[in-house]
Amino acid sequence: MRKTAHRILITGFCIMLNPVWAENQQLDAIEALQAEVAAMKSDYQVRIEELERRLAAAEQQMNQADQSPGPSPAVLPANSGASRQAGSDNVFNPAIGVIFQAQAWDYQRDPDEYQINGFPLGGEAGPVAEGFSLGETEIDISANVDDKFTAWLTAPIVLEDGETVIEIEEAWIETLALPAGISARMGRFFSAIGYLNDKHSHSWDFVDQPLAYQAFLGNQYIDDGVQLRWLAPTDLYIELGGEIVRGDRYPAGGAANSGVGAYSLFATLGGDVGTSHSWQAGLSYLNTDNIGRESGPEDEPLSFTGDSELALAELVWKWAPNGNSRQRNFKLQAEYLWREENGLYTLSDSPGLRYDADQQGWYVQAVFQPFPQWRIGSRIDRLSTDDPGRLFDGTPLAAPVDDPQRYSLMLDWSNSEFSRVRLQYTRDEAGDRDENQWGLQYIYSIGAHGAHSF
Numbered sequence: 001m002r003k004t005a006h007r008i009l010i011t012g013f014c015i016m017l018n019p020v021w022a023e024n025q026q027l028d029a030i031e032a033l034q035a036e037v038a039a040m041k042s043d044y045q046v047r048i049e050e051l052e053r054r055l056a057a058a059e060q061q062m063n064q065a066d067q068s069p070g071p072s073p074a075v076l077p078a079n080s081g082a083s084r085q086a087g088s089d090n091v092f093n094p095a096i097g098v099i100f101q102a103q104a105w106d107y108q109r110d111p112d113e114y115q116i117n118g119f120p121l122g123g124e125a126g127p128v129a130e131g132f133s134l135g136e137t138e139i140d141i142s143a144n145v146d147d148k149f150t151a152w153l154t155a156p157i158v159l160e161d162g163e164t165v166i167e168i169e170e171a172w173i174e175t176l177a178l179p180a181g182i183s184a185r186m187g188r189f190f191s192a193i194g195y196l197n198d199k200h201s202h203s204w205d206f207v208d209q210p211l212a213y214q215a216f217l218g219n220q221y222i223d224d225g226v227q228l229r230w231l232a233p234t235d236l237y238i239e240l241g242g243e244i245v246r247g248d249r250y251p252a253g254g255a256a257n258s259g260v261g262a263y264s265l266f267a268t269l270g271g272d273v274g275t276s277h278s279w280q281a282g283l284s285y286l287n288t289d290n291i292g293r294e295s296g297p298e299d300e301p302l303s304f305t306g307d308s309e310l311a312l313a314e315l316v317w318k319w320a321p322n323g324n325s326r327q328r329n330f331k332l333q334a335e336y337l338w339r340e341e342n343g344l345y346t347l348s349d350s351p352g353l354r355y356d357a358d359q360q361g362w363y364v365q366a367v368f369q370p371f372p373q374w375r376i377g378s379r380i381d382r383l384s385t386d387d388p389g390r391l392f393d394g395t396p397l398a399a400p401v402d403d404p405q406r407y408s409l410m411l412d413w414s415n416s417e418f419s420r421v422r423l424q425y426t427r428d429e430a431g432d433r434d435e436n437q438w439g440l441q442y443i444y445s446i447g448a449h450g451a452h453s454f
Helices: 002-062 081-085 211-217
Strands: 095-106 131-133 137-144 149-160 163-166 170-175 182-190 222-231 237-245 262-273 277-295 302-319 329-346 352-371 374-385 405-416 419-429 435-447
Touching (some): 211 329, 211 374, 302 352
Antiparallel strands (some): 095 137, 095 435, 137 149, 149 163, 149 170, 170 182, 182 222, 222 237, 237 262, 262 277, 277 302, 302 329, 329 352, 352 374, 374 405, 405 419
């Protein structure tokens, strides 16, 4: 009798638990389906943005009434405002986005005393503050002005000496309806020279710029002027362009020639190899006339007056299985920079000294995403310079005994295309003594955010 009662109780207990167990199984299945739907939505959003970019380029070529449209380019122009805006249902309503970037760094020496012998740093070059720092909070506003122009504004909010400052980083107007694949940009913009120069910091694969960009471009070259581009109507991506700018920001200075102190030329090629590989190569040239360009320590800056020429070569190769970069992808990137400067350097304790030297810099980096959300990367960068002569011995312009170089490793995790957390280690052998540097960074964006260029 007891055994029968026990069996009845156990059977009843199982009957009571079974619906709960079944409900839990259904909830797990629903959560899995919801996650899969969210992933598919994100993937399709990326594809839609890419199609919108291609549509913008095709529409720009079709605006010439007496010319039939050519084939769509394989790769779209970098940082194109038209590509961000065309195809939207609300093309005249401003799209507003905010990007948050913060960092925490640990150094073995005071970053305020950092220098690279033979390469005085100007512009925004140099290490970020030690410890926790808010970094740059970037506000982006963009919209089509009308059917012929689009506009872009980037206004970062930064802390300088404990005070909050709002800067104008970019403010430009770009044409939408010029014929024959021609576009013009007017205002303040990142120069299109090189591969990295016109990319915003939140899209970099490492926290900082390579040594060559820091030494030769002050991190990034940005100036006020006019930029012209021509996109060839071919299957192979071919873009040619040039810029005439004020020449008032590093590596230029002084706004020479009545405010037309610098110009640049650039050419970019790109295409696909099968369905899994794509590439881009380019050459660029920057010429600046400098009047009192400052670099080096803020309390005792060096002043340079003379001519500066900079040439850049770039090569980028990308791989993603069947073009689906969301699951796995690999990117190999390299640039070589060569600079010649001829003029007078005025040091704090001496009159102007004649300076004539060639300098080189290069970097190679590789970034691999083995599975969704996680990426690893490595980078090596190096500088070299001619000896400017005995007159510069004991000054920041004296040639270093060993070529400055660095080695960097990074690991980052992205929950989505709108968030990223990154850990970076750098072995710095570019300063007076070698050191290990550790950095942690987060990048989060809200609101509208256009697709990144190739």
